[in-house]
Amino acid sequence: MNLRRLTDFLPPLAFGLAVLAIWEAAVRLLQVPAIILPPPSAIASRFVTSIPTLAADFRQTIQGVLVGYVIGSLAGFVVAILIDRSHFLQRGLLPIGNLVSALPIVGVAPIMVMWFGFDWQSKAAVVVVMTFFPMLVNTIAGLSSAGAMERDLMKTYGANYWQTLLALRLPVAMPFIFNALKINTTLAMIGAIVAEFFGTPIVGMGFRISTEVGRLQIDMVWATIVVAALTGSLFYALVAGVERRVTFWHASYRAKEA
Amino acid sequence: MKSALPLITVVLGILAVWYLAATLMNAQLQRDQFINAGRTDYSTQELIGASLNMERPKLPAPHQVASELYKLVFATAPTSKRSLVYHGLITLEETLIGFAIGSALGIGLAVLIVSMRWLERSMMPWIVASQTVPIIALAPMIVVILNQFNVTGIAPKAAIAAYLSFFPVTVGMVKGFRSPDPLQLDLMRTYSATRAQTFLKLRAPASAPFFFASMKIGAAAALVGAVVAEVTKSEDGGLGARLLAGSYYGQTVQIWAALFAAAALSATLVAAIGGAERIAQRRMAFSP
Numbered sequence: 344m345n346l347r348r349l350t351d352f353l354p355p356l357a358f359g360l361a362v363l364a365i366w367e368a369a370v371r372l373l374q375v376p377a378i379i380l381p382p383p384s385a386i387a388s389r390f391v392t393s394i395p396t397l398a399a400d401f402r403q404t405i406q407g408v409l410v411g412y413v414i415g416s417l418a419g420f421v422v423a424i425l426i427d428r429s430h431f432l433q434r435g436l437l438p439i440g441n442l443v444s445a446l447p448i449v450g451v452a453p454i455m456v457m458w459f460g461f462d463w464q465s466k467a468a469v470v471v472v473m474t475f476f477p478m479l480v481n482t483i484a485g486l487s488s489a490g491a492m493e494r495d496l497m498k499t500y501g502a503n504y505w506q507t508l509l510a511l512r513l514p515v516a517m518p519f520i521f522n523a524l525k526i527n528t529t530l531a532m533i534g535a536i537v538a539e540f541f542g543t544p545i546v547g548m549g550f551r552i553s554t555e556v557g558r559l560q561i562d563m564v565w566a567t568i569v570v571a572a573l574t575g576s577l578f579y580a581l582v583a584g585v586e587r588r589v590t591f592w593h594a595s596y597r598a599k600e601a
Numbered sequence: 602m603k604s605a606l607p608l609i610t611v612v613l614g615i616l617a618v619w620y621l622a623a624t625l626m627n628a629q630l631q632r633d634q635f636i637n638a639g640r641t642d643y644s645t646q647e648l649i650g651a652s653l654n655m656e657r658p659k660l661p662a663p664h665q666v667a668s669e670l671y672k673l674v675f676a677t678a679p680t681s682k683r684s685l686v687y688h689g690l691i692t693l694e695e696t697l698i699g700f701a702i703g704s705a706l707g708i709g710l711a712v713l714i715v716s717m718r719w720l721e722r723s724m725m726p727w728i729v730a731s732q733t734v735p736i737i738a739l740a741p742m743i744v745v746i747l748n749q750f751n752v753t754g755i756a757p758k759a760a761i762a763a764y765l766s767f768f769p770v771t772v773g774m775v776k777g778f779r780s781p782d783p784l785q786l787d788l789m790r791t792y793s794a795t796r797a798q799t800f801l802k803l804r805a806p807a808s809a810p811f812f813f814a815s816m817k818i819g820a821a822a823a824l825v826g827a828v829v830a831e832v833t834k835s836e837d838g839g840l841g842a843r844l845l846a847g848s849y850y851g852q853t854v855q856i857w858a859a860l861f862a863a864a865a866l867s868a869t870l871v872a873a874i875g876g877a878e879r880i881a882q883r884r885m886a887f888s889p
Contacts, residue, residue, distance in 0.1 A: 351722075358723035379749050435611030445821040445871045446864045447828050449737075450841075453848030453856055458659065532735035540741070540832055541848055548738070553833065556741040564742050572734040579733035 381562040390566040396551070397570050403547040404535050405574065407463040411470025412531040416524060418471065419478025427486055428504070440480040448473050452538040461542050470534040474527040481523035485516025518593050521586040528578040536571065616663055620653070623662040627652040630659060661854045669858040682838065685862045691839040692827050693866060695755050699762025700823035704816060706763070707770030714771075715778040715804065716796065725775070731768050739764070740826065741833040754837060758830035765826035766819035773818065777811025778804045809885060813878035820870040828863055840866070 363383045369375070370382040377385060390397070426432040452469050459465035489512045497507045539549025548567050555563040631652045635643050643651075653662040661669075670685070677684040714721045740761045747757040781803050789799045831841025840863045847856035 354719065354723040355726040359727065376749075379746050431607045432611065433607075435607030435609075438608055439611060439615075442868060445817065446867050447821075447825045449825060450828060450844055450860045450863055453844055454853070454860075456848065457851070457853065529733055529735065533737050536735050536738050537829055537832075540829075541845070552738055553741050556745050556833075559745070561742065561745075568738055568742075571738050575733045575735050576730055 378559050378561055381565060385562045386565040386569065389562040390569060393563065393566060397566060399546050400548045400551045400567065401570055401574065403463060403543075404466070404539065404549065407466030407535040407538070408470060408531045408578075410463070411467035411534065412474055412527060414467065415471035415474030415531075416478045416527055419475045419523070420482050420520065422475075423479050423482035423486065424508075427483075427508075433483055437480065437483060440476045440483075443476045444480065449534060449537045452534075452541045455538065456542045461544050463547075465542075466535040466538040466547075469538040470531045473530045473534040477526050477530065478520070478523040481519045481526075482516060485519025486512050488519065489515045517590045518586075521582065521590065524582050525579060525586070528582055529575060532571065532575045532578070619660075619663055623658065623660045624649050624652050626659045627655055631655060657851050658853055661857050665854050666857045666861060669854045670861060673858055674862070685840070685843070685858065688838050688840050688843050688859070689862050689866060691755070691837070692824070692831065692841070692863070695758040695827040695830070695839065696762050696820070696824045696866075696870070698755065699759040699764075699827060700766050700820050702759070703763035703766035703823060704770045704819050707767045707815075707819070708774050710767075710771050711774035711778060712800075714775050716800070721775075728768065728771055728775075732772065736765065736768070737826070737829055740829050744830060744834045757834065758827050758837075758839070761830040762823040762826040766823040769818040769822055770815045773811050773815025774808060777808025777815070780811060781807045806885065809881060813874060813881070816874045817871050820874060821867055824863065824867045824870065 366380075367382045367384060370380055381389075426436060449469070451472055452465075455465045455468040455472075459468050486508075493511055493515075494507070497511050502510065536549040536552070539547045540553050543550040548571055551567045552564055555561075555567070628648060631648060634655075635641070635648070635651075652658070654665065655661075658665070673683060673685040677686075679686040679690075681687060714724060743761055743764070744757045747753075747760060752760075778800075785803060785807075786799070789803055794802065827839070828841040828844070831837075831839035832845050835842035835845045840859050843859035844856055844863075847853070847859060
């Protein structure tokens, strides 16, 4: 088991290291100016020396990301439950939800900055709008995914609406809900960072990127991008880990254990 | 059209909520304006009416956005710098060029990944991981770097649009090329089909539903990329530039109009791909 994990892990690791090595060598041999592409070593040393700044940016941005993520996902979930009994509302809301998920919602960023000010609250608001619809659409789809047989079984037990919801339909909907939660981790990061392009107090990852690009400190931009990438991946991995705990019964996990 | 009635009801409901919100959010601002103008004898009706027709409201009412859209799309010459058609075409051009390049590269890489196993094992985890990274954060930097090479105008924005549409297309197409089940692959083997034949006759047609799904995601992502790129480099125009200009000068009606124009553009692109999908469905007899 452990050996197999290692062999799964090695090729991508080797590939990543090879890319870094080629990058470093190419930049040094071709003498690419640091303004265009700094070598990974320069980015790493910049990262280490500016940890306090990066940490402050991280704290500022993650606040908006987390608050918005929780409110937006929760709101999408609650609305889906509320309209669960009305097929009429569902048929009306689903096409709109699907349409909205294809729209460039990050565009509401300037509006939210106007309404809620420069601080993290406006970023959280953008994230709320971005995460709401994926959760709504996925929860509705998940709640309708319980099979007719299982519903009939609940009926023979004499279960009422709420009992059926809690014991059958919500657990069955969990893979869909976690799918939305995973999509929303990326959307939340994007929303918060792009909203910071439209105005911030002088701290935050989006702010750092746009100002350091202006000052041509490209290594600092890369260091911030490293933080954003790590944050995004860890956030995703965290949600995926919770999913594994909650939906351990699902076919996609059972197959791997066997 | 079974869903027409519920859809219309929901849209009307959203409009009603919007009007209510616009009244509530703008009323205080309007009250202050009345006081500044030395008026204290206004009726509630007057206050509501004025709140829904302010010049720089907190939330413009739907009819204000609609009339602004009409003014900037139909009543302004498309060559004028105020026309949304002018800016929309810039954004559309960047989106389409970027989308074409990004999806071609994405499909090409997917073909390579599916045909070479070592490539898949070493690259696929990175490509999947890249989905969790907010790649849009790179947009301002790409603009500046390309600027160093004297690449200006449409190209840097198309590059970002391409970059954003590339990843979802790659992931979707790899899934699509892998979608034939082992039975079908075995059948191809019993025919002693070559790898190329298996690819052309089985994998490629089987990936059609995934192709259209990833095209839709890719087109939407390309538009987001173009709009965000225009925000970071707004002097050449485009819908993103209008968003930024509107937020600088507090022109809320203009922001909403640009936002709706971008939404319409995105919806049109996705609908066009959906139309192509339906035609292909009929010809190839697959269902999504």
